[in-house]
Amino acid sequence: MSRTIFEIVDDNFYECKEVSKQILWMYDEIISNWGIGHDNDYEQVNYDKYIMCKIAEERLKTPDIQRVVDLVNDGCFTALSCYVSDLMDEERRDNNVNNLIIHLLEDQRINSMEFEKELLTLMHNALMQKPTYQIDKNLYWTELPDGKAFYNKLKEVYIKYVIGYYQSNLEIAKINIDKM
Numbered sequence: 371m372s373r374t375i376f377e378i379v380d381d382n383f384y385e386c387k388e389v390s391k392q393i394l395w396m397y398d399e400i401i402s403n404w405g406i407g408h409d410n411d412y413e414q415v416n417y418d419k420y421i422m423c424k425i426a427e428e429r430l431k432t433p434d435i436q437r438v439v440d441l442v443n444d445g446c447f448t449a450l451s452c453y454v455s456d457l458m459d460e461e462r463r464d465n466n467v468n469n470l471i472i473h474l475l476e477d478q479r480i481n482s483m484e485f486e487k488e489l490l491t492l493m494h495n496a497l498m499q500k501p502t503y504q505i506d507k508n509l510y511w512t513e514l515p516d517g518k519a520f521y522n523k524l525k526e527v528y529i530k531y532v533i534g535y536y537q538s539n540l541e542i543a544k545i546n547i548d549k550m
Contacts, residue, residue: 375477376419377426378439389420390438393445397532400448406524408459412452418470421446422479444531447486451527454493454520458511461501468497485530489523496520 378386392414399411420442425431450467457464471494474480480487495516502509502517511517 376423378423378430379427383430386438386442389415390441393441396445396449397535400528400532405528406452406455408456410452412449415445415449417446417449421450422474422477441535447489448527448531451524454497455524458496458517461503463497468494489527492520492523
């Protein structure tokens with residue numbers, strides 16, 4: 371089963387901009403809650419539809435539009451990370467999200483995305499481990515090897531995507547101030 375890639379064209383770029391607003395809301399909440407953890411407000415981000423989206427029309431391949439697309443892709447990986455973290459916290463599993471992760475890992479483009487490939491692999495491995503209540507009810511998922519590896523990666527997701535977005539904007543703002 372293959373997954374349809376959301377391709378950005380004139381007719382749907384506005385939709386992509388709307389998703390970027392939802393991602394910024396999620397990023398603000400993640401910062402307010404001291405990082406990626408339980409109950410971040412990621413549900414409004416339709417990561418399944420937009421993750422690994424790409425610009426399909428050559429004339430739309432501008433730096434400004436690419437920044438929006440990068441935000442959407444990074445935000446979708448962040449939202450997916452939040453959801454998997456919640457699944458692990460609640461000792462639940464979701465076959466649909468695991469299938470999405472498998473399909474993303476099978477997408478040839480992921481091979482050039484080292485960080486994202488490792489993240490997806492860690493998510494998949496964490497979801498494949500038995501819930502801790504089936505192993506030892508005194509354990510927490512972050513104490514098991516696959517859970518711990520995914521949990522440790524969440525800090526990197528926070529730094530790379532959330533903090534990285536704001537750092538990038540700060541650099542652009544500094545350049546713009548110099549032009550004033």
